[in-house]
Amino acid sequence: MRLQTRGLFGVVAILAIAGFVVAGCGGDEDTTATEPATETGAAGGAGGGVKGATLEIKMGEFYFNPKNATAKAGPTTIEAPNEGSVEHELVVFKTNMNPAKLPTEANGEVNEEKMDKVAEGAGEIPDVEAGDTKSGDFKLTPGKYVMFCNLPGHYTAGMYGTLTVTE
Numbered sequence: 001m002r003l004q005t006r007g008l009f010g011v012v013a014i015l016a017i018a019g020f021v022v023a024g025c026g027g028d029e030d031t032t033a034t035e036p037a038t039e040t041g042a043a044g045g046a047g048g049g050v051k052g053a054t055l056e057i058k059m060g061e062f063y064f065n066p067k068n069a070t071a072k073a074g075p076t077t078i079e080a081p082n083e084g085s086v087e088h089e090l091v092v093f094k095t096n097m098n099p100a101k102l103p104t105e106a107n108g109e110v111n112e113e114k115m116d117k118v119a120e121g122a123g124e125i126p127d128v129e130a131g132d133t134k135s136g137d138f139k140l141t142p143g144k145y146v147m148f149c150n151l152p153g154h155y156t157a158g159m160y161g162t163l164t165v166t167e
């Protein structure tokens with residue numbers, strides 16, 4: 001009798017341990033990633049390695065939406081979904097030039113070499129096929145940017161806009 005009881009106890013104990021281990025694993029998988037506890041607004045914007053913001057600029061024939069975008073300074077991922085039916089691109093220059101009066105070449109493309117760039121603020125998200133979305137990482141600083149699509153004829157068809165970046 002004694003022996004049997006002990007044996008039963010042993011089995012129960014093993015099952016209990018096994019159950020605990022399984023439950024433990026399941027629990028781990030469900031655990032959501034710990035988010036950095038920032039954004040308390042204290043001690044005024046030191047924020048070095050904080051993940052940047054995201055800005056979406058939709059593209060189509062022949063527009064950017066929003067046409068006049070705004071953003072806060074800092075590392076920013078611009079996402080450019082092409083909801084049109086031909087390829088587009090998003091070229092971004094930091095400049096005070098009027099986006100409607102950029103220097104063009106004979107074929108109507110913007111002459112990027114003649115662009116009056118403010119510091120080094122330029123970049124682009126090239127070759128976005130119809131229906132695709134591409135993104136690029138930009139380090140935005142306060143000021144004015146122009147954006148345009150420089151595929152042949154697209155700029156002159158009105159595919160340009162502005163991006164205003166504030167502190």
Ligand SMILES: [Cu+2]
Pocket residue numbers: 087088089149150151154159
């Ligand atoms: Cu285009």
